[in-house]
Amino acid sequence: MILVTGGAGFIGANFVLDWLAQKDEPVINLDKLTYAGNLETLASLQGDCRHIFVQGDIGDSALVSSLLAQHKPRAIVNFAAESHVDRSIHGPEAFIETNVVGTFRLLEAAKAYWGELSGDDKTDFRFLHVSTDEVYGSLAKDDSAFRETNRYEPNSPYSASKAASDHLVRAYHHTYGLPVLTTNCSNNYGPYHFPEKLIPLMIVNALAGKNLPVYGDGQQIRDWLYVKDHCSAIRRVLEAGTPGETYNVGGWNEKANIDIVHTICKLMDQLRPRDDGRSYCEQITFVADRPGHDRRYAIDARKIEQELGWKPAETFDTGIRKTVQWYLDNQDWVRNVQSGAYREWVEKNYGRRAP
Ligand code: NAD
Ligand code: DAU
Numbered sequence: 001m002i003l004v005t006g007g008a009g010f011i012g013a014n015f016v017l018d019w020l021a022q023k024d025e026p027v028i029n030l031d032k033l034t035y036a037g038n039l040e041t042l043a044s045l046q047g048d049c050r051h052i053f054v055q056g057d058i059g060d061s062a063l064v065s066s067l068l069a070q071h072k073p074r075a076i077v078n079f080a081a082e083s084h085v086d087r088s089i090h091g092p093e094a095f096i097e098t099n100v101v102g103t104f105r106l107l108e109a110a111k112a113y114w115g116e117l118s119g120d121d122k123t124d125f126r127f128l129h130v131s132t133d134e135v136y137g138s139l140a141k142d143d144s145a146f147r148e149t150n151r152y153e154p155n156s157p158y159s160a161s162k163a164a165s166d167h168l169v170r171a172y173h174h175t176y177g178l179p180v181l182t183t184n185c186s187n188n189y190g191p192y193h194f195p196e197k198l199i200p201l202m203i204v205n206a207l208a209g210k211n212l213p214v215y216g217d218g219q220q221i222r223d224w225l226y227v228k229d230h231c232s233a234i235r236r237v238l239e240a241g242t243p244g245e246t247y248n249v250g251g252w253n254e255k256a257n258i259d260i261v262h263t264i265c266k267l268m269d270q271l272r273p274r275d276d277g278r279s280y281c282e283q284i285t286f287v288a289d290r291p292g293h294d295r296r297y298a299i300d301a302r303k304i305e306q307e308l309g310w311k312p313a314e315t316f317d318t319g320i321r322k323t324v325q326w327y328l329d330n331q332d333w334v335r336n337v338q339s340g341a342y343r344e345w346v347e348k349n350y351g352r353r354a355p
Contacts, residue, residue, distance in 0.1 A: 001026040002238075003073040005058050005106065006080030008037035010193045011130070015079065015231045016042065016051065022235075026050040028071050030064070032057045032098075036083065038342045040333060041192045059102040061109055068113040075126040075238060076110055078103065081165075084196055085134075085158045089291055092157035099161035100168075103129070107172045114178060128181045128238050129169040133223070133248065134159035135184060138294035145223075145298035148184070148246045155292050166246075179243035183234060186250040186299045190227030190319065191326045195337060198222075198257065199320075202264045203327045204334055206280045207272070212265070216289030218258030221296040225251040226319035229312035236310045250299025251312040258284075260320075267324045 002019075006012040007029035016027050026049070031037045033055050045051040052071070056063045058080045080102065082088065082095045110127050117125055136146040137153030154163040172178040193200040202212050233249040241247060255263075265280035274280060304310045314322070327334060336342040 001028060001071055001073050002075045002077060003028045003030060003067065003071065004077045004079065005030045006037075006078070007031055008033060008039055008042060008053075009079060009083070010036070011188055011227055011230060012079035013038070013041040013192055014190065014227045015077070015234060017044070018228060018231045019235070020045065020048065020050055024050060026052065028052045028054060028067060028073060030054050030056055030058065030067060031080065033343075034082070034094075036194050038192070038194075038337065040336060040342045057098075057102065058106045059097065061105050064106060064109040065112065068109060072121075074121070074124060075128060076106070077128045077130065077234065077238065078106060079130045080106075081130075081162070082158070084194075085156050086196070086290060088156055088158035088161070092161070095157055095161040099158075100164045103165035104168055107168055107178070111172060111176055111178050126179050126181055126238055126241075126243070127169070127172075128183070128234065128241075129166065130234065131166050131182055131184045132159065132162050133184050133186045133250070133297050133299050134294065135163040135166055136297075139296040139298055141296065143296075143298075145250075145300035146184070146248060147300045148248055148303055155294055159294075170244075170246075173244045181237050181241040181243060182246040183237055184246060184248050184299075185230050185233070186223035186225050186297060188225055188227045188230050190323050191330070192333070193227070193323075195334065198260065199264065199323065200327065202261050203268070203324055204338070206265065206268055206283060207327075207331075210283065211285040212261055212280070212283045213285055213287040214258055214261055215287060216293060218261070218286065219256050219295075220293060221254050221256050221298070222260075223250050223298045224253045224255060224260070224316055224319075225249065225312060226314040226322075229314055229319075232313070233304060233310050236308050237304070240308050247304040247308070248299045248301055249304055249310075250301045251314070251316070252299075252301065253316040254296075254298050255316065263320060264324060267321060271324060272328055
């Protein structure tokens with residue numbers, strides 16, 4: 001089996017759902033259930049004995065060590081993190097706690113566990129750390145896309161905390177030989193994305209008749225990847241990546257924020273026209289910029305494509321259409337997130353269960 005951390009969040013939950021849809025290898029899912037963790041996303045796995053959910057913190061060394069000793073996973077995939085840049089600007093401490101200290105403690109527990117393994121179990125063990133392209137900093141318009149060899153220049157408390165965690169992961173390989181893999185992915189989008197992030201926020205605000213807040217001039221560029229393509233990349237790196245290596249993951253989809261918002265509005269004009277027949281574009285509002293806002297990210301994904309044969313399945317056009325349709329079809333999930341009712345899911349579904 002494998003141990004997934006942060007598997008109730010956006011990417012982690014998509015990963016767990018896809019993993020169990022494709023194979024019978026069980027998953028222990030360790031998640032603290034912060035505001036971003038939502039077990040309702042995993043409702044289809046209720047009663048599925050291949051999914052063992054444990055509410056807990058990656059920084060709880062005793063808990064992690066006991067999970068490793070009890071379940072003997074062949075790999076750890078670390079998604080657990082504080083992930084929202086705006087929140088890191090208002091309150092960086094939780095980012096340091098989880099992304100830096102939490103990753104450190106997880107590495108320590110993994111090192112101790114791995115140190116006790118022998119034979120193939122030891123050789124085949126992997127610690128896969130899920131990171132971000134934001135660690136490389138901001139690109140100018142004509143700069144080449146980020147390669148794995150770019151130096152780290154993180155600009156926000158979030159990206160600085162992820163950079164620190166990446167350095168720790170690297171050091172545990174270099175110093176102790178822990179078989180680690182790191183993936184640095186660009187912006188994800190798709191089902192179950194918490195509506196604080198650009199794409200889901202624009203969809204749910206549009207539907208609610210609210211403003212669509214575009215930061216600054218809206219010309220910042222992000223490189224978008226459909227979440228299920230990120231999940232397939234992680235599976236591929238876990239299967240065939242070389243320990244100690246890092247892999248940039250992206251779909252060659254650079255878009256300016258304002259273009260993303262227009263695309264969403266136009267899709268919604270087709271799929272769910274406004275009652276007054278006007279375009280959702282009329283709801284776009286330019287607002288004050290994010291402090292320290294990175295101008296452009298772009299991923300050069302040639303290494304993972306050439307060395308591991310990975311390619312995304314979705315284009316931006318197919319992925320964004322699926323995403324808008326998913327939000328239109330899953331209004332209950334959105335409503336429960338917005339009202340906070342998703343947090344009651346834990347008590348309702350797990351409160352009376354034996355551990
Ligand atoms: P998310 O915020 O949606 O989910 C994070 C999950 O981690 C939540 O379920 C939360 O409860 C859990 N968590 C937080 N602190 C924890 C702790 N101390 N112990 C255990 N669980 C904890 O994040 P996401 O967008 O799914 O991102 C997952 C990972 O991928 C993160 O490491 C992030 O840095 C990275 N990443 C995200 C993107 C993106 O576009 N969303 C892109 C590249 C990389
Ligand atoms: O690049 C990968 C990163 O992508 C991940 O590591 C992060 O975890 C993830 O949150 C994401 O970070 P961003 O800051 O790029 O994502 P966000 O959705 O917050 O913002 C995307 C862009 O849209 C960014 O340029 C800011 C802008 N924006 C965002 C919001 C929420 C707006 O213009 N208006 C908004 O309301």
